[in-house]
Amino acid sequence: EVQLVESGGVVVQPGGSLRLSCAASGFTFDDYTMHWVRQAPGKGLEWISLINWDGDSTSYADSVKGRFTISRDNSKNFLYLQMNSLTTDDTALYYCAKGRGAYSSAWYDYWGQGTLVTVSA
Amino acid sequence: QSVLTQPPSVSGAPGQRVTISCTGSSSNIGAGYDVHWYQQLPGTAPKLLIYGNSDRPSGVPDRFSGSKSGTSASLAITGLQAEDEADYYCQSYDSNLSVVFGGGTKLTVL
Numbered sequence: 664e665v666q667l668v669e670s671g672g673v674v675v676q677p678g679g680s681l682r683l684s685c686a687a688s689g690f691t692f693d694d695y696t697m698h699w700v701r702q703a704p705g706k707g708l709e710w711i712s713l714i715n716w717d718g719d720s721t722s723y724a725d726s727v728k729g730r731f732t733i734s735r736d737n738s739k740n741f742l743y744l745q746m747n748s749l750t751t752d753d754t755a756l757y758y759c760a761k762g763r764g765a766y767s768s769a770w771y772d773y774w775g776q777g778t779l780v781t782v783s784a
Numbered sequence: 785q786s787v788l789t790q791p792p793s794v795s796g797a798p799g800q801r802v803t804i805s806c807t808g809s810s811s812n813i814g815a816g817y818d819v820h821w822y823q824q825l826p827g828t829a830p831k832l833l834i835y836g837n838s839d840r841p842s843g844v845p846d847r848f849s850g851s852k853s854g855t856s857a858s859l860a861i862t863g864l865q866a867e868d869e870a871d872y873y874c875q876s877y878d879s880n881l882s883v884v885f886g887g888g889t890k891l892t893v894l
Contacts, residue, residue, distance in 0.1 A: 698883070700885075707786065707873065707885060707886070707887045707888040708822075708830065708873050708875075708885040708888070709885065710882065710883035710884065710885065713882075713883070722882055724881075724882065725881075758829060758830075763835070764818070764835070764836070767817055767877045768817060768818040768836070768877060769877070769883065770818070770820035770832060770835040770836070770875065771820075771822070771830070771832060771875075772832050772835075772841065773832075774829040774830055774831070775829065776828075776829055777829060
């Protein structure tokens, strides 16, 4: 059974940093591109970042470029999101999602349950 | 303002058919990129409903179907059931922005 379990979400002050983790199991982790998607309270889904199977290729939404860094450890089946210079606009539920299909036609067949990041003074 | 435009809400009575539109532009849907659909029940993570414009993952009832034409796509739900009450999101790729989602549509079963 495919499982994605996010962790690391906490309350953090504006300007602070945080690292989210996503533990993957039930599939061959290093066969797939992985993504982070977030959802602000009461709002829609926003794609944040992706990383290809071996970590050589990454991409970011303009809203987080230069502040967030995606990475993965295929030996441990973990996906990470390092978040720096956080603002209140980053307050959201952060999901990791398993990608399927080619880069420009990718979809998400499995999602984690999400981890909540709250940026507040 | 989402790159893909969806109606904020739709509604229908049990047993009826409803459709949810997803309108894009020449840099995303109109450029030929696939459209995918997700269902998000209250308090839960999104669930894949349709991929590749019209394909259903195993386990998704055939009451759900997807289509795409030009710069738009649609999700149709037939035989509406109370359990279908949820938020629905379309997703595609934009040549200027990468992965993009619609703003979401809240389906109410009357």
